[in-house]
Structures are given as C-alpha cells and as structure tokens.
Amino acid sequence: MSPQRKLLLLGTFVHSKTQQDLDFLHKAGIAVDAHGKIAAIERDAHDLSEVKARLLAKLGWDEAEVDVTEATEGQFFFPGFVDTHIHASQYANAGIFGKSSLLEWLETYTFPLEASLKDLSKARRVYSRCIRRTLSHGTTTATYFATRDVPATNLLADLCLSMGQRAFVGRVCMDRPDMNPAYYRDASASESVEATQQVIDHIRTIDPGFDVVSPIITPRFAPSCSAEAMKGLAELHRQTGLPIQTHVSENPGEIQLVAQLFPESNSYTDLYDKCGLLTPRTVLAHAVHISEEEADLIAHNKSKVSHCPCSNTCLTSGPARVRWMWDKGIDVGLGTDVSGGYSPSILEAARQAAMVSRHVAMAIEEEKEKERAKLTVEEVLYLATRGGARCVGLEDKIGGFEVGMEWDAQLVTLNEVNGDGEVHDEDDDHGFVDMFGWETWGDRVAKWVYNGDDRNTKRVWVKGRLVHRRK
Structure with a gap:
C-alpha cells in the first residue's frame, strides 16, 4: 500500500457533541496527517481560503503535498x-x-x-x-x-x-x-x-x-x-x-x-x-x-x-x-x-x-x-x-471530529433547489433530500436522516484513506 498523502478538508462539519447535541463547524477546516489522524482543526473563519491558510501555517505543510477537498454549499462532512x-x-x-x-x-x-x-x-x-x-x-x-x-x-x-x-x-x-x-x-x-x-x-x-x-x-x-x-x-x-x-x-x-x-x-x-x-x-x-x-x-x-x-x-x-x-x-x-x-x-x-x-x-x-x-x-x-x-472500544479513535482522532468520515451532499424547482445538476443524482434555502442546519440534518440514502454519500474515508467515491 502506497503512503497516504496529507489531507485538508474544508467546509461545514457536523458531529455529535453529546447524546443530545450536534456540533456544527462552519467555515471550518480539518487537517489530517499521513497516518490518517486529525492534526488540527480551525473553525469560524471569514472564508475557506483563510481556513486553509491558517492550517497550512500552523502545521508548516506545503500545499503541494496536500490533497484538498472543499465542501460546496449543499455538502457537509459527517463521521463514518x-x-x-x-x-x-x-x-x-x-x-x-x-x-x-x-x-x-x-x-x-x-x-x-x-x-x-x-x-x-x-x-x-x-x-x-x-x-x-x-x-x-x-x-x-x-x-x-x-x-x-x-x-x-x-x-x-x-x-x-x-x-x-x-x-x-x-x-x-x-x-x-x-x-x-x-x-x-x-x-x-x-x-x-x-x-x-x-x-x-x-x-x-x-x-x-x-x-x-x-x-x-x-x-x-x-x-x-x-x-x-x-x-x-x-x-x-x-x-x-x-x-x-x-x-x-x-x-x-x-x-x-x-x-x-x-x-x-x-x-x-x-x-x-x-x-x-x-x-x-x-x-x-x-x-x-x-x-x-x-x-x-x-x-x-x-x-x-x-x-x-x-x-x-x-x-x-x-x-x-x-x-x-x-x-x-x-x-x-x-x-x-x-x-x-x-x-x-x-x-x-x-x-x-x-x-x-x-x-x-x-x-x-x-x-x-x-x-x-x-x-x-x-x-x-x-x-x-x-x-x-x-x-466496539474505539471511542478515542472514531465517531467524532477531534484532534488526535482518526479521519473516518463521509462527505454528504444534499440537493439545492433553484427558483424553477430544479437542482444544480439534474444528471448528478443526490437522492430525495431537497433543500430550498430556508432550512436551518438542524432541519437539513433531520431531512437527511429521514429521506437520505447512499446517493447522498459522495466520498468515504477510513483512517484518512479514500475508500469510496460516488461518481
């Protein structure tokens, strides 16, 4: 198996803070080292370019040696x-x-x-x-x-x-x-x-x-x-x-x-x-x-x-x-x-x-x-x-987004419905979860839970390795 590249994930991140509460990280970034572990987290920046710059400077990483995945408006990262x-x-x-x-x-x-x-x-x-x-x-x-x-x-x-x-x-x-x-x-x-x-x-x-x-x-x-x-x-x-x-x-x-x-x-x-x-x-x-x-x-x-x-x-x-x-x-x-x-x-x-x-x-x-x-x-x-x-005894390794935990995660995509009732790309099937723009983030996640399926899961990583990508 070839060595893994470092990762920068940019966008919105959602994970469980407690049994009752989700934590939403907006305009945020997570850096994952070559061993698949989360090395740093930045959140609440002005924009994603600022997040990327902060992470690269904090870790002393060369951007040319890093794979960057940026979540779009209708996407978020969620634990595997x-x-x-x-x-x-x-x-x-x-x-x-x-x-x-x-x-x-x-x-x-x-x-x-x-x-x-x-x-x-x-x-x-x-x-x-x-x-x-x-x-x-x-x-x-x-x-x-x-x-x-x-x-x-x-x-x-x-x-x-x-x-x-x-x-x-x-x-x-x-x-x-x-x-x-x-x-x-x-x-x-x-x-x-x-x-x-x-x-x-x-x-x-x-x-x-x-x-x-x-x-x-x-x-x-x-x-x-x-x-x-x-x-x-x-x-x-x-x-x-x-x-x-x-x-x-x-x-x-x-x-x-x-x-x-x-x-x-x-x-x-x-x-x-x-x-x-x-x-x-x-x-x-x-x-x-x-x-x-x-x-x-x-x-x-x-x-x-x-x-x-x-x-x-x-x-x-x-x-x-x-x-x-x-x-x-x-x-x-x-x-x-x-x-x-x-x-x-x-x-x-x-x-x-x-x-x-x-x-x-x-x-x-x-x-x-x-x-x-x-x-x-x-x-x-x-x-x-x-x-x-x-x-399964892995609570210190997986299940959430914290420094030191391993990057087991999925990139979730939801439909963004425009003024004509169409989604951005009708040829790219994102399933049944339609977003009209007025939903809170809590509402978005709820609609995904009750209407989502594998069409919403666009990428999946285990220990920093990309193991699934939906075309």
Missing part, C-alpha cells in the same frame, strides 16, 4: 457510521426474511447460505459486494459475523483490509448437535476454540496491530453453543483481550429455549455471565426482552448492546427500549443485522430507531415518560457514530 452488528455471510439474503420466526428463518434461509460460502469463489462475491455496499452507505466500521468456515472467514478479513473498511471479523462458533444442522456445526467445543484461534492467527499476520481489521470472538448465540464452548471462548478472551459478540434475548421463543437448554441459569444474560462472556468488551445484539435484573447485570459488567431496529421489526421480535437501557447506564450502538434486517444502511437503522422508539412510547401511559421514550434525530445519530464507537 459504525455498524455494531451485521452478518456479512447473510448479505445475499438481504430482504428475504419471509414470514417465519427467528429459529425457522435460521433453518430455512440462513444456515444453507452460510454453509455454501465454504466455496471461496462464492464467498468472495458475497463478501466483496457486502463491503462495497456498506462503504457506499457511509459505514466505515463494521462488526461482522462470518461463517464457521475458517478459510472463508479469513477471506472476509483479507477483503476488509484490502478494500479499506475498518472491521471486526468473527468466525461463528456453534457446536450443539441438537440445535445445529449436521452439515453446519463445529464437531466439538474444542474445535470452536481452536478454529477461532486460527482466524486470530491469520488476522495477526495481515494486520499485526489490528489497526484496521481485528478478530472478534463469536459464539453465535447461547442455543447454538454448549456451555463448554462458551467457557472455552471466554477463556480465549481472557488470554487475548479480544472483543466478543453474540446475541441475547431477541424474541420470547429464543428465551424459552435458553431456559430449557440451560436450566441452571437464572436468565439468558445470567448464562453468559456464568460462562464468562459478559465483559466490558462484549457486544450483545438485540436485548429486546431483557429484564430489569438482566439490564442491571449488563450495566454492572459494562457490556454493550447493539440495537437492531429493522431486524427486530422484520422478524417480529419486538421493540427494544433504548432510553431505558441508557437510563440503566448501558452503552448502545446501532446494527443493521443484515439479513434479519433488509438494509445495509446505518442511516436507515437510525431512522428505524427513531420510529421504533415511537412504538415504545405508544405503550406508555404516563405522558412525560411517553415523550422521553422517543429518540430525537440528534440521539439516533449519536447511536450511529459515537455510541457505536463506544460499543
């Missing part, structure tokens, strides 16, 4: 999205969630597709397209479930690194013979651990510092794993310090199944805790039906939750209560959960999170609490960026 739960191996099934329940859907659609990716040529087609598609939607970091096949999982890691997407790649562990099909399961608990170690070793060879691609320990979910396998994977976590991802309390039938399979545990969450999997580096997908006690246990262990609103609706799992989890002290991010969810877009997940929170509110009688349950535009964008970064 963090997808905290996505099955790359299921991307080819996106939109095919059928009429089935979770467990029926796994047997009918999911396990056959995942098993078929042992064919590496097929895996390459699916994984390459998944990475390209998520990058095009502004996802700079993805937390991936792969399959139980080691070579195919290694291939996903290779592709993420070569295509420049920051990723956590997990080899799926599933060893229970009574819960997994004979054609698609680990032979034993020890195989789950040993095969996971093989993936860790491979990723260490291609990205020794796990700077862009990291392994993640991945017990599929409790019903698919023996207690021995889960305890073995927990021990691997203790030895390596690597993150963990799994599912919890997605729907009532699954919870009942866990109670039948593991009667010694007090709850689904308690089972993970007893096995050693509930850690500060654990991301639990869904958590739709966790109890008060389970939420307290998750918070006590500082584990995280990936909220997957689209999937939770598609599979009729139920509405997760984000505000309640926040009140409990749980860090929450967003997941697309492709292919339980139909869309690979975290922007779609953000608006679905806002909509689902309104369904949560409808079930609340007390008016003040009803209003509190609803998530704002600012809050769902926090979930999509800083919230996700906290879930």
Whole structure:
C-alpha cells in the first residue's frame, strides 16, 4: 500500500457533541496527517481560503503535498457510521426474511447460505459486494459475523483490509448437535476454540496491530453453543483481550429455549455471565426482552448492546427500549443485522430507531415518560457514530471530529433547489433530500436522516484513506 498523502478538508462539519447535541463547524477546516489522524482543526473563519491558510501555517505543510477537498454549499462532512452488528455471510439474503420466526428463518434461509460460502469463489462475491455496499452507505466500521468456515472467514478479513473498511471479523462458533444442522456445526467445543484461534492467527499476520481489521470472538448465540464452548471462548478472551459478540434475548421463543437448554441459569444474560462472556468488551445484539435484573447485570459488567431496529421489526421480535437501557447506564450502538434486517444502511437503522422508539412510547401511559421514550434525530445519530464507537472500544479513535482522532468520515451532499424547482445538476443524482434555502442546519440534518440514502454519500474515508467515491 502506497503512503497516504496529507489531507485538508474544508467546509461545514457536523458531529455529535453529546447524546443530545450536534456540533456544527462552519467555515471550518480539518487537517489530517499521513497516518490518517486529525492534526488540527480551525473553525469560524471569514472564508475557506483563510481556513486553509491558517492550517497550512500552523502545521508548516506545503500545499503541494496536500490533497484538498472543499465542501460546496449543499455538502457537509459527517463521521463514518459504525455498524455494531451485521452478518456479512447473510448479505445475499438481504430482504428475504419471509414470514417465519427467528429459529425457522435460521433453518430455512440462513444456515444453507452460510454453509455454501465454504466455496471461496462464492464467498468472495458475497463478501466483496457486502463491503462495497456498506462503504457506499457511509459505514466505515463494521462488526461482522462470518461463517464457521475458517478459510472463508479469513477471506472476509483479507477483503476488509484490502478494500479499506475498518472491521471486526468473527468466525461463528456453534457446536450443539441438537440445535445445529449436521452439515453446519463445529464437531466439538474444542474445535470452536481452536478454529477461532486460527482466524486470530491469520488476522495477526495481515494486520499485526489490528489497526484496521481485528478478530472478534463469536459464539453465535447461547442455543447454538454448549456451555463448554462458551467457557472455552471466554477463556480465549481472557488470554487475548479480544472483543466478543453474540446475541441475547431477541424474541420470547429464543428465551424459552435458553431456559430449557440451560436450566441452571437464572436468565439468558445470567448464562453468559456464568460462562464468562459478559465483559466490558462484549457486544450483545438485540436485548429486546431483557429484564430489569438482566439490564442491571449488563450495566454492572459494562457490556454493550447493539440495537437492531429493522431486524427486530422484520422478524417480529419486538421493540427494544433504548432510553431505558441508557437510563440503566448501558452503552448502545446501532446494527443493521443484515439479513434479519433488509438494509445495509446505518442511516436507515437510525431512522428505524427513531420510529421504533415511537412504538415504545405508544405503550406508555404516563405522558412525560411517553415523550422521553422517543429518540430525537440528534440521539439516533449519536447511536450511529459515537455510541457505536463506544460499543466496539474505539471511542478515542472514531465517531467524532477531534484532534488526535482518526479521519473516518463521509462527505454528504444534499440537493439545492433553484427558483424553477430544479437542482444544480439534474444528471448528478443526490437522492430525495431537497433543500430550498430556508432550512436551518438542524432541519437539513433531520431531512437527511429521514429521506437520505447512499446517493447522498459522495466520498468515504477510513483512517484518512479514500475508500469510496460516488461518481
């Protein structure tokens, strides 16, 4: 890989300051060094030429050695999205969630597709397209479930690194013979651990510092794993310090199944805790039906939750209560959960999170609490960026624009409508988000959240490297 050039980004920048507040940097500039880190920020200048001059003088950079990207009137820079739960191996099934329940859907659609990716040529087609598609939607970091096949999982890691997407790649562990099909399961608990170690070793060879691609320990979910396998994977976590991802309390039938399979545990969450999997580096997908006690246990262990609103609706799992989890002290991010969810877009997940929170509110009688349950535009964008970064342990590196953080970002373009009701360039499709000139910046961002798609994402950078450009 050739050395990166330094970057100067000029224009308007928008990012989450807190869960409730966006920060707008106007007539501003960000300088990014050759390592992909933000070296300096200037804001509130007279014009962009002044910003550029200030940054070059402050850093002593020669403009000839810098790539400059200037946002136009209808554009702004926004942090890259963090997808905290996505099955790359299921991307080819996106939109095919059928009429089935979770467990029926796994047997009918999911396990056959995942098993078929042992064919590496097929895996390459699916994984390459998944990475390209998520990058095009502004996802700079993805937390991936792969399959139980080691070579195919290694291939996903290779592709993420070569295509420049920051990723956590997990080899799926599933060893229970009574819960997994004979054609698609680990032979034993020890195989789950040993095969996971093989993936860790491979990723260490291609990205020794796990700077862009990291392994993640991945017990599929409790019903698919023996207690021995889960305890073995927990021990691997203790030895390596690597993150963990799994599912919890997605729907009532699954919870009942866990109670039948593991009667010694007090709850689904308690089972993970007893096995050693509930850690500060654990991301639990869904958590739709966790109890008060389970939420307290998750918070006590500082584990995280990936909220997957689209999937939770598609599979009729139920509405997760984000505000309640926040009140409990749980860090929450967003997941697309492709292919339980139909869309690979975290922007779609953000608006679905806002909509689902309104369904949560409808079930609340007390008016003040009803209003509190609803998530704002600012809050769902926090979930999509800083919230996700906290879930995957990268809050000091990504999710916002601050000196020392890495430049994982997207350039967003909105339509500027003229007096004739036309946009500046009808041949350049900027999607459905039309700006008439009287909107506040808060209104602009809200219209993007509710009407935007990948056509608005014109450029995407990861660690200062341009990884997607829409023509």
